[in-house]
Amino acid sequence: MSAAAELRERVAAFLAEHDPATTERLDHLRARYDAGLAWVHFPPGRGGLGLPRALQPVVEEAFAAAGAPDNAPHRNGIGLGMAAPTILAFGTPEQQDRFLRPLWTGEETWCQLFSEPGAGSDLAALGTRAVLDGDTWVVDGQKLWTSGAHTARFAILVARTDPDVPKHRGLTYFLCDMTDPGVEVRPLRQLTGEAEFNEVFLTGVRIPDAHRLGEVGEGWRVATATLDHERVAIGAGSPARESGMVGRVAETWRAHPEARTPGLHDRLVRHWVDAEVARAAGLRLQQKLARGQLGPEGAAMKLVFARLAQQLSGLEVELLGDDGLRYSDWTLVRPDRVDFTGRDAGYRYLRAKGNSIEGGTSEILRNIVAERVLGLPGEPRVDKDVPWKEIPR
CATH class of the missing domain: 1.20.140.10 (Butyryl-CoA Dehydrogenase, subunit A, domain 3)
Structure with missing residues (x-):
């Protein structure tokens, strides 16, 4: 039996146990993640089965044909397309356990705190600072052009942790809680009339060192x-x-x-x-x-x-x-x-x-x-x- 046929059988068995018509949407999505049918190319225990990425459409087609709920990917493009693969590649097992499941189910949406007023195309010139205080990083700065910041629960954030080394080497990558009281989100009205983007002000935002992604100073690589x-x-x-x-x-x-x-x-x-x-x-x-x-x-x-x-x-x-x-x-x-x-x-x-x-x-x-x-x-x-x-x- 081909890998695709085996995967279809696995999906059919899952649907028989979790009927979309009678299972609550969030319960269905959580169970799908736990069964390895979220990202099939991710490792077991991380929403996947360690299968080739090319088999993902097989899963999506089978769930769509059964009328199963999806995870509303249009609402969490940054989380699914950017944060998730980065957390998988650079995150600790504890970070992967904490963030990947609610990210995929859509319980927690994400935004991207990279660009700044003086550091857009030249991202390595960013000025947002992060200073270590015990086991917590204190972050101050301003980010710009942040899509979805007004609805996001978490953000991927790059900040400068060492101002005394060449700019590409003094950066560190963090996972930032957007509900921290030091985070202020303001709308940016654009040419279309919408405020699809935002500017984000970070004032004394405290990020646990456990939410640092990668080593200190490796932010540019991440x-x-x-x-x-x-x-x-x-x-x-x-x-x-x-x-x-x-x-x-x-x-x-x-x-x-x-x-x-x-x-x-x-x-x-x-x-x-x-x-x-x-x-x-x-x-x-x-x-x-x-x-x-x-x-x-x-x-x-x-x-x-x-x-x-x-x-x-x-x-x-x-x-x-x-x-x-x-x-x-x-x-x-x-x-x-x-x-x-x-x-x-x-x-x-x-x-x-x-x-x-x-x-x-x-x-x-x-x-x-x-x-x-x-x-x-x-x-x-x-x-x-x-x-x-x-x-x-």
């Missing part, structure tokens, strides 16, 4: 692994053909024959082909991930995703003419999810502008592709006393 996962999560899905932004534009093209011109047709076809190439590349990257090969290719995928989203959303506005200038609602809301293709064409056009900033700016991602994929020489580093090859990667 954060780099997190960012690799982030770029893969944003740019390397497995969408169906003509889904996402290209699907919305194709729908608009078919619905407005009066707007068609040879020039617009040529642009649409070019973008459609680019989207297909990106989709195929994303499938290839997913296959590499299934073999445990996480590399810098995620940066290239995220770079392409941002460019295509902006080009396609701009084309859609042109196709709609005057109607493309309409905007349905400018009410300030604080959404609990990011929807790149939601609402109307005006929203999609404005929201796409942020795609080349979030998850690593396109300029920085081009450097990553140039240096880590193409092998081109790197730019001179700010830390002139530290050879490039010795900067933690």
Whole structure:
């Protein structure tokens, strides 16, 4: 019997014991995690079975067909796509026991406290400080562009713990409790009218040393692994053909024959082909991930995703003419999810502008592709006393 067939039998046996129609949602999700059917590629006892990652769709399809509840992944993308694999890779057994189960079930959602007003693309220049006081770290600083901070229970946080060493070496990675009284979250209204992002002020926030992820001073290495996962999560899905932004534009093209011109047709076809190439590349990257090969290719995928989203959303506005200038609602809301293709064409056009900033700016991602994929020489580093090859990667 194939591994996929055995896995289907395992899911069927689980569903027979935990009928989705009669089992409370949270009880069902907790039991699924305990049975190793959350992330099948994670180790036993950590929500998985130690199986190849490529078998995860087998599990998802079987649970979906049975009408089983999911863990609302759209509400916890940072937790599932970034925090979980980082905790698995660098966390202690105690940290994995404490955080992975409620993270996967959605009982605890997560946000990312990385960027700062003066340290966005150059993350290693961050100024948030963490000072050890007994067995507790006291953190002071400001973070910016934090998606979902207004709903998050925990955050992945990078802070400077040693200001006297080169910037890449003086960082440490923490798991921060967002309910600490020193955490203040303020909305940041963006171009779309929403406050999807936040700024977060940290004043005397106390983080137990037991919530430090990795060794003191290893924050850059841990954060780099997190960012690799982030770029893969944003740019390397497995969408169906003509889904996402290209699907919305194709729908608009078919619905407005009066707007068609040879020039617009040529642009649409070019973008459609680019989207297909990106989709195929994303499938290839997913296959590499299934073999445990996480590399810098995620940066290239995220770079392409941002460019295509902006080009396609701009084309859609042109196709709609005057109607493309309409905007349905400018009410300030604080959404609990990011929807790149939601609402109307005006929203999609404005929201796409942020795609080349979030998850690593396109300029920085081009450097990553140039240096880590193409092998081109790197730019001179700010830390002139530290050879490039010795900067933690």
